Amino acid sequence: DGTPFYGKIVSLTGNGWSNPWPDSYVKALSQEHGIIRTTAEYISQISIGDFIGILPIHSCLTTHLMRDMITTAGQAITTMQSPK
Structure with missing residues (x-):
């Protein structure tokens, strides 16, 4: 809708996340x-302190701040900024 x-x-699951x-x-x-913007249905399912997942539209900030990442399959991904 633009x-x-x-x-x-x-939602976070035992091996990744939901749709x-x-x-x-x-x-x-x-x-x-x-x-976040969501429906009353989803708000009623979460409480303060619960973890929810965010799938960002791009990961520049995450990559810059974390430098190393691990996939849900356990594969390590390093960046040029990773400590040697």
């Missing part, structure tokens, strides 16, 4: 905080 967004919301929640997305974003 609405800008910064990521999709998912994105319908009608749910990251509406606004700063380096430390995000604002």
Whole structure:
């Protein structure tokens, strides 16, 4: 519908994550905080302190800050900024 967004919301599972929640997305974003838009149905399923997953539309900030990543299959991915 043309609405800008910064990521999709998912439930975390034992081996990855669910499909994105319908009608749910990251509406606004700063380096430390995000604002999500979702339905009352999904809000009623989460509590303060629960973990939810965010699938970002791009991972530049994550890659820059973390430098090394591990895939859900356990494969290590390093970047040019990784400590030697």
